[in-house]
Amino acid sequence: MRRRFGTVATLAIAGVAILVGLTACTVDDPQPTAPATTRPTPADPGTPVATAPEFHPELSATENLPYFDWVNAGVIAANAAAGGRDFIDALVAAGFDKAQMQVTADATTIGDPADSMQFSVVFQGECLVGQYGPKSDGYHGAVRPLLGTGTCLVGQTRTIDW
Numbered sequence: 312m313r314r315r316f317g318t319v320a321t322l323a324i325a326g327v328a329i330l331v332g333l334t335a336c337t338v339d340d341p342q343p344t345a346p347a348t349t350r351p352t353p354a355d356p357g358t359p360v361a362t363a364p365e366f367h368p369e370l371s372a373t374e375n376l377p378y379f380d381w382v383n384a385g386v387i388a389a390n391a392a393a394g395g396r397d398f399i400d401a402l403v404a405a406g407f408d409k410a411q412m413q414v415t416a417d418a419t420t421i422g423d424p425a426d427s428m429q430f431s432v433v434f435q436g437e438c439l440v441g442q443y444g445p446k447s448d449g450y451h452g453a454v455r456p457l458l459g460t461g462t463c464l465v466g467q468t469r470t471i472d473w
Contacts, residue, residue, distance in 0.1 A: 366406045372437035372454045378405070379432070379439045380452040387443065387450055398430045398441060399471055407432045407439075413468045431463035438463035 364378040382405040386393045395414035403409045411433040417425055427444030438455045440463055455463065462468075 368406065370435070372434045372439050375434065376439060376452060376454055379407075379441070380450075383441050383443070383450055383452060393443070395428050395430055395469065396473065398428075398443070402430075402432060407434070409471060412471055413462055413464045414471060415464060415466070416469050429464055433457060433461070433463060440464070 364381050366378050367375060382401050383398060386397050386401045390397060394417040399409065399412055399414055402412065412431065414430040415428045417428055419425055425444060426446035427442055429440060429442045431438050431440045436457060438457055440453050440455050442451045457463065
C-alpha cells in the first residue's frame with residue numbers, strides 16, 4: 312500500500328507539473344515583440360510598422376526629439392556615409408528652420424573624413440543636436456541648452472549657404 316501511494320503521489324505530482332506547464336503555454340499573456348520599426352525591411356516583412364513621430368513646432372525641443380531622431384535615422388538608412396548637408400537638407404524638408412541650424416565640417420583641415428560631425432537646430436529656446444560619424448559609435452541625438460552665443464555648437468562650424 313505504501314509503495315502504491317508513493318507511485319500515485321509521484322504520478323499526481325508529474326500530472327500537476329505537466330498541467331501547469333501546459334496551462335502556462337496557453338495563457339493569453341502577450342508575447343514579447345521586437346520593437347516596431349518606422350520602415351519595414353525586406354528581412355522581416357511581418358514586423359509591425361510604427362507610426363512615424365510627428366513634428367509639433369509649438370511644442371518643446373524635448374517633445375520633438377523623437378521626430379528629429381527619426382528624420383536623422385532616415386538619412387543614415389538612405390546613406391550610411393551621409394554628410395552634414397544630407398542631414399541639414401533632410402531636416403529642412405522635415406520642417407525645421409534652416410536659418411536656425413549649424414553643422415560642423417565633414418572633413419578635417421587636411422582633407423580626411425571627420426571622426427564625427429555635429430549638426431543642430433535652435434528650437435524653442437533650446438538645441439536639438441545630432442552627432443554622427445565613425446568615431447561617435449553611430450548616431451546620437453539630444454536636447455541641450457542654448458549657449459550664451461545664441462547658438463548650439465561650440466567651435467568652428469561651416470556656413471550653410473546652399
